[in-house]
Amino acid sequence: MRTLTWAMNVSLDGYTAAPGDDLGWSVPSDELFAWWSERVAATGAALYGRRLWQTMNAHWPTADQQPGATPAHVAYAHRWRAMPKVVFSSTLGAVDGNARLVTGDAVAEITRLKAEDGGPLDVGGATLAAAAQRAGLVDEYVVVTHPVLVGGGTPFFASLDRWVVLDLVETRTFDGGIVMTRYRTRR
Numbered sequence: 001m002r003t004l005t006w007a008m009n010v011s012l013d014g015y016t017a018a019p020g021d022d023l024g025w026s027v028p029s030d031e032l033f034a035w036w037s038e039r040v041a042a043t044g045a046a047l048y049g050r051r052l053w054q055t056m057n058a059h060w061p062t063a064d065q066q067p068g069a070t071p072a073h074v075a076y077a078h079r080w081r082a083m084p085k086v087v088f089s090s091t092l093g094a095v096d097g098n099a100r101l102v103t104g105d106a107v108a109e110i111t112r113l114k115a116e117d118g119g120p121l122d123v124g125g126a127t128l129a130a131a132a133q134r135a136g137l138v139d140e141y142v143v144v145t146h147p148v149l150v151g152g153g154t155p156f157f158a159s160l161d162r163w164v165v166l167d168l169v170e171t172r173t174f175d176g177g178i179v180m181t182r183y184r185t186r187r
Helices: 030-042 050-059 071-082 106-115 126-134
Strands: 004-011 015-017 045-049 085-088 099-102 121-124 140-146 166-174 178-185
Touching (some): 030 071, 030 166, 045 050, 045 106, 050 085, 050 126, 085 106, 106 121, 106 126, 121 126, 140 166
Parallel strands (some): 004 121, 004 140, 045 121
Antiparallel strands (some): 004 015, 140 178
């Protein structure tokens, strides 16, 4: 069975995006960017909700061809394009690149993907991750906490019907006081 991880940059007050979908507070240092790039390289497939897909797909397919692209950005762009992606949306008509579109039951499809052979799965996008979380499908949470309070926006954790007990399995501190904590769901 594949592992499903929900990993995101999060403000100290618990938001993945500030009001207006502002992500300016979460620009990673070189060290953190390299860590995210290694995660992408190790991911068997990324599961995206529509908004996160549109944000990522607006930049990374050609990021390595932009003026001033750093070697780190070139490497990330190559890894991101190579990584299989599944996009969940009821409003998109098609996706491109190394992605396929799922318009039906997200929980059923994530359950099916987890049962397949293959590398680990990452889920991204607040609505999609919340559905996986409520269905008990998330095996690990990777919370990359930035030392900023944004006061509102898109919360990392959705409201739940029951408690989810977690075990801390890893911590790491990055430049600028950013702290990564990785938790495994206790089954």
